[in-house]
Amino acid sequence: MAGREDGNRLRETQTGTGPEWAEELLEHLRPTGRDVRRVVAWLSGALGATVALQDAAGNLVAGNPIPLDEDLVADITAGRIASAAWENGERHLRLVRVDHPSHACVLAVSRQAPFDRRASGVVTHTAQVIELLLTARESTAAGHRLRRATADLRLAILQLLMVEDTIAARRxxxxxxxGLLDADTACVYVVESAPAVRDRIAEECLDTTREDALVVRCPAMDGHVIVVSPRETTDEALRSLVGxxxxxxxxxxxxxxxxxxATAYGQAVSALAVAHFRADKTAVYAERTHPERLMDPVALRAWTSRVLRPLDALPHHTRAELLATTRLGLEFTAVNAAKVLGVSRNTVRARMERVETLLGTDFADLTVRAVVHLALNTRIGLPDTLPADDTADPGLRLADLLSGPAVRTWGRDLLGRLDADARNPRRTLRTWIAVGGNAERAAQALGVHAQTVREHVRSAEPVLERQLLAAGTDLYEVVLAHLTVGDLDLPVLPSPA
Structure with a gap:
């Protein structure tokens, strides 16, 4: 008797053979243990059996393959019978239906020992646990697919806005x-975080704005979340999030x-660079004086019309596509512009090269980029109610636009901020711009190290309150300032410019 008691005690400590098997099985429902393959492996060890979980097509979901009668499996997965059991003298087989949100599965257990009440109970309860796990997994996967589809849709809306197709974006x-885009105006915000936490921050942006804003994970910058919102309350909500x-x-x-x-996005990125120097880590783009606002608007529009006239012969949709792509391509790198637009970088480069050819320009020249950027922004930045282009002097050139007293004063004041620095970063910046923003070439021209050039340019950013090392509106305004004061030669453009 004592020997038998010791033997029983030993058997009860083995996995799944004593009263604790139910507790062990329930452990697999904990968040850290929800794995169908682990449950099947546990069942195999608990009953000393070979276990297979397969779908109606015979695909093995978990466990080890077991030869099964196809007709019997079909009856179980079709729901004609719920379970089946038989023996062939050496092996005992038990099959149980496992419901699945999209299709039923069969849990097959094969072992040498017969299935007593306890073994049958273990199989039945394990099938129920697997059913719960499969349902949860399917729900989780469906939730991921829905969130991904929603995120893709938000990105598509942003891409439509970036190319000025507001009608399609609203639709x-x-x-x-x-009602999200019913307003005519909106603010764009960029929230920067570590890439590893960007998804969580994006969800918090959605919660914080109560989905009254378009929240998009930036396709170009891994740590950025873009928020487009017509609501006045969004600014305060996002500041609270940053805090x-x-x-x-x-x-x-x-x-x-x-x-x-697209213009607002560029402003938000520029403000983000300033936010890194602020105690509250936030900044809004300063509504500063832009050079184009100091020029005669009628003359500026007439000049813009002549610069962009070579594109007027193109079909409307082609022209709009080229102009929108070029605007973004001048603001960002070709790779990032492609990600924002949802096209390949080769497509962006091909479109910009076509614009270069039509305009007779070379975008490798920073002065050319700044002047074309001015024309593209003018095309959408000035009201359509201005007088027709032919009211302005047809002989007006870029030099005339940049020689006005107001714009020249602006250029002198802006660049004059650098004169107090004994290192002469103004000379470095002028040379760097003249060689297309290439630090190595500027260093050769100045007889200094390339890192010195980069440090001078970087140190000029907070003084000028403009981001220079990344292409965009800030850099092009500084280039225009150099042109207005004569520190750089005017770019060579076709005769209309």
Whole structure:
């Protein structure tokens, strides 16, 4: 008797053979243990059996393959019978139906010992646990697919706004977020975080704005979340979010029309660079004086019309596509512009090369890029109610636009901020611009190290309150300032310019 008691005690400590098997099975429902393959492996060890979980097509989901009668499996997965059991003298086989959200599976258990009440109970309860895990996994996967589809849709809306197709953007948004883009104007914000936490921050942005804003994971910058919102309350909500997380920074644009979302995005990125120097880690783009606002608007529009006239012969959709791509391509790298637009970088480069050919320009020259950028922004930045282009002097040139007293004063004041620095970063900056923003070539021209050039340019950014090392509006305004004061030669453009 004592021997038998010792033997029973030994058997009860083995996995799944004593009263604790139910507790062991329930452990697999904990968040850290939800794995169908682990449950099947546990069942195999608990009953000393070979276990297979397969779908109706015979595909093995978990466990080890077991030869099964196809007709019997079909009856079980079709729901005609719930379970089956038989023996062939050496092996005992038990099959149980496992429901699945999309299709039924069969749990097959084969072992040498017969299935007593306890073994049958273990199989039945294990099938129920597997059913719960499969349902949870399917729900989780469906949730991931839904969130991914929603995120892709938000990105598509942003890409439409970036190319000024506000009608299509509103149409797409109306289905899921009615009223989101009903306003004519909006602000764009960029929240910067570590890439590893970007997804969580994006979800918090959605919660914080109560989905009253278009929240997009930036396709170009891994740590950025872009928020487009017509609501006045978004600014305060995002500032609060940044205040709760030490690793976040926020840049915001001024209010712009939806058609100028690309411009607003550039402003937000520029403000984000300033936010890194602020105690509260936030900054809104300063509504500073831009050079184009100091020029005669009628003359500026007439000059712009003549510069872009070579594109007028193109079909409307082709012209709009080229202009929108070039605007973004001048603001960002070709790779990042491609990600924002949802096209390949080769497509961006091909479109920009076509514009170069049509305009007779070379975008490798920073002065050319700045002047074309001025023309492209003028095309959408000035009201359509201005007088027709032919009211202006047809002989007006770029030199005339840049020689006005107001714009020249602006250029002198802006660049004059650098004169107090004994290192003469103004000379470095002028040389760096003249060689296309290439630090190595500028260093050769100045007889210094390339790192010195980079440090001078970087140190000029907070003084000028403009981002220089990344292409965009800030850099092009500094280039125009050099042109207005005569520190750089005017670019060679076709005769209309």
């Amino acid at each position: 797409v948004a109306a289905g899921l977020w009615p 709760r997380h030490p690793g976040l920074f926020l840049g915001g644009s001024v209010r712009q029309s939806l058609a100028q979302t």
